[in-house]
Amino acid sequence: MTQYFLSLPHDSEEEPTMADIDPAELQELFAAVGAFNTALEEAGAFVTAGGLQPPSTATTVDCSGDSPVLTPGPFVEAKEYLGGFWIIEAENDDAAIEWTKQASRALRSRVEVRALQEAPA
Secondary structure, eight states, X not given: OEEEEEEEEEOOXXXXXXXXXXXXXXXXHXXXXXXXXXXXXXXXXXXXXXXXXXXXXXXEEEOSSSSOEEEESOSSOOSOEEEEEEEEEESSHHHHHHHHHHHHHHHTSOOEEEEOOOOOO
């Protein structure tokens, strides 16, 4: 089966975290995402998932030259950033898109889906 990357874009330059969300709304979100994760697990589609800390906490590492260069912050400046992800397995793009629709409903947010590259035969 093909693995797919479901990414959760965030639109804010303010980098909100779970601590910034109203606790009641956060509990609703946890319940919806928990139900989605359970459905993925029961279908055998769940591989892994996680939320990411804001981009300001990143360090970019570049070892392509003579010595490593470590730069505080993300590798690109942008108004949007990756806030979290799932990696799932699905039989085809259509099945992956159906899972992505459910993820989007659970989060009440946009979710992007892309297949992971596979090694050429």
